[in-house]
Amino acid sequence: MSRSSELRNNGVVKNVGEAPREDFAAGARADHPTRNRVARSILDHGPSTVADLSARLGLTQAAVRRHLDTLVAETMVEAREQRVYGARTRGRPARVFALTACGRDAFDQSYDSLAVDALRWIERNAGGEAAVAAFARARAEAQAAPYREAIARAAPGERTQALAKALSDDGYAATARSAPTPQQGEQLCQHHCPVAHVAEQYPQLCEAETELFSRLLGTHVQRLATIAHGDGVCTTYIPRSTTTPSASGSTAGRNPA
Incomplete structure (x- = not known):
């Protein structure tokens, strides 16, 4: 999906039932x-x-x-x-x-309908939710190379900041900050998500991204909030730990109830 640092003219009215407005x-x-x-x-x-x-x-x-x-x-x-x-x-x-x-x-030329239709076809014809999850993991991994390189170049205590910068370069407007209790860890905040509308229907995209962050940073992480879930920011909690987690962390990608 196209990302831009400027507001874009999509030429598409997405509020069904409302009168068209000046873009x-x-x-x-x-x-x-x-x-x-x-x-x-x-x-x-x-x-x-x-x-x-x-x-x-x-x-x-x-x-x-x-x-x-x-x-x-x-x-x-x-x-x-x-x-x-x-x-x-x-x-x-x-x-x-x-x-x-x-x-x-207004900030993205979006192909949400096409993406949702494609994932729906995969779900119905190519293996159900497991196939969608496999696609989401493959997509996340395909995007991972620059993130992995940025983290590899960073000092151990600066890996979250390096990931945030790499995500920002990719259009996610990400920042890293200390958690409310700093000694416990950090929070990775993504202020923009180009696929938020699609992820509303297919949270596997968020789950795959969270699992990717866990692998890249070498520690269990927990997704606290997502734009797709209605929150203002995608927030991932990263504890101060050197323990590499299992790939099937029980809280990866989940939002609190």
Whole structure:
């Protein structure tokens, strides 16, 4: 699937039942470059507060709010309560703004329908769910060469960061950070997923990717959240461990209930 650092003009209306609208991507480029930057910052960094966006973009908070109001009205961005992992602190969680499915569509020329149809055909005619899982693992492995090379060049304590950079180079807008309890491990966060809509129906894609991360990093990992599952960011927990796990780790690719 095609990935781009700019909003794209897909020429496809994906909201069935709604009247066609002026394409968001073309409008953002031609008339609203700052709004484009706001949306792109949310894509690259995940759900963000007004203060976050203001600091990253060098805009006043009032200006950020004006652009967010327009993006919300266009159903490209939605406001939500910030998700807290680990112990919740006192006070109300901050309000964050995240891209909607329509907003993500504007950044990719997507072939979701074709991909879903192909996987459905595989499922029905070539071996059921096991065949889909085999395809997902083969696809993940086919993408792994640059990730493996990046990790091999990195120092032992920098492998997660190296993987995040390699994923970002491949269009996933990934970052690595310490887990809420740093001594326990790290979190690999992917703020963009080019196949999120397909993975909604075929989570085998997420599971295969998680298994790949486990093999590349040489440790058991746990998927905490995925964009396909409705979360703002794909988050994978990576413990500080040198133990190589079994390929059939029980929590690979799963989201918490």
